[in-house]
Amino acid sequence: MVFTGHNRSPTTTHFDQPETSDSKPIKEVDFFTDKEHDLSKMIESSAPTMDFDLNINTGLHLLTRNTTTDQSIFDHDVRPNSEQQRTKHQLAMVKADIERMTEENRWLKDALNRVMIDYNILQMRMASTMIHQKQGEEHNSINGSTMAPRSFMDPGFATSNTGVTDENDGSSSPGRSNKNCAVDQKLRRARVSVRARSEASVITDGCQWRKYGQKISKGNPCPRAYYRCTMAVGCPVKKQVQRCIQDKTILITTYEGNHNHPLPPAAMAMTSTTSSAARMLLSGSMPSSDGLMTTISASAPFPTVTLDLTQPPTPLHCHRTSGQFQLPFSNSGLQMSQNMQSPETCWQPPLHTQGTRHATLADTVTAITADPNFTAALVATISSLMGGDGHSNGNKNGENVNDINSNNNVRGNNKVSN
DNA sequence: CGCTTTTGACCTGCGC
DNA sequence: GCGCAGGTCAAAAGCG
Secondary structure (H helix, E strand, O other): OOOOEEEEOOOOOOOOOOOHHHOOOOOOOOOOOOOHHHHHHHHHOOOOOOOOOOOOOOOOOOHHOOOOHHHHHHOOOOOHHHHHHHHHHHHHHHHHHHHHHHHHHHHHHHHHHHHHHHHHHHHHHHHHHHHHHHHHHHHHOOOOOOOOOOOOOOOOOOOOOOOOHHHHHHHHOOOOOOHHHHHHHHOHHHHHEEEEEEOOOOOOOOOOOEEEEEEEEEOOOOOEEEEEHHHHHHHEEEEEEEEOOOOOEEEEEEEEEEOOOOOOOHHHHHHHHHHHHHHHHHHOOOOOOHHHHHHHEEEEEEEEEEEEEOOOOOOOOEEOOOOOEEOOOOOOOOOOOEEEEEEOOOOOOOOOOOOOOOOHHHHHHHHHHHHHHHHHHHHHHHHHHHHHOOOHHHHHHOOOOOOOOOOOOOOOOOOOOO
16 A cells, blocks of 8 residues: 555645635644655745845834835925825825835745744754664663664554564563563553644644544543544554643644554654654653653553643753653744743743844744644654654555554544534 | 444443 | 543444
């Protein structure tokens, strides 16, 4: 079975389908196209051709008005009988000025957006690099092998107790202790949770899902929806979707299990990102297997990695809180707040831009970056660009690619009502 | 008509 | 053993 990334249901709105983008409000957008560069290209192409200039006027365009206009307003040499004409003329001039300033503002906004995107891309690259470094160190020290690290969401690692790969690993690793095997057992139930701001009922991740249940959980009036992957018969991957009680604009998607089928490129991108998150659980922050156990069992029945796409950037810091990790590359700076750990965080401007940004610019940046799909797309795109790393994902052998947690996406026939 | 969603019932695990 | 909460099942309804 070959996935081309274009095998999408007509019911899903895609970013690369302009015919739907301007006709009605987009509730769900699939950014995970198979062309990872499309997003940046699109952004670039949408920006004005002017080169971004650091000396650019930051929006205080009221000072850049045509001085002749001002002069005309106070021109006392106008003929008395042309009072109306003069007023008309002034109006026209003011109108022209406004239009010109509007256009200039638009250009500036575009330029700012490009800079923001570049900034976030760099941040994500750094974070991803750190993750890969850590995972490499961890595997060298714990497994004593050079084998590529395997995400617990990889096939046979997360859910399969009979998988060949899993058994091989358990028995063929000479230095593996029973304790580590116990850890693996725990990790098999590991989950990846993705927090993102979205008005849609689900976030797009490239896979097909079918809803099989919904429950009101205690302490949260928002119902929790249960989905199952329907891309292949018997695929064990499930996901739960629930809104955050503190901030209902935040959608929490939790993935569990491994796909038993090849993934489309769109899902692979997300997979790469979430796999990195999963690996993080096994890497650096846990100096020993004991530490690993303690962390995992701290507060939840299953170890959970949280990809918080709503959190601020704090670059290069990986936060671990009671058994959960929060990776920094979330939307890295796109939606920022200083209160990293609090779920009820509200949007705040990036620290490095505070004090210099204009209210109007803030609005613009907010509007653009508030879209979790955009954020997720950035993460996935960068991840897949860098990674190539497909260690886990990769369907390099054509089959048996599972991995991930890639899930989040509702597409295809999967009609998820908003 | 086939597939998906909805939703109440049922199952299971856990704490007391 | 009991009750609670989370998770799943499955029949009915909805939709294209």
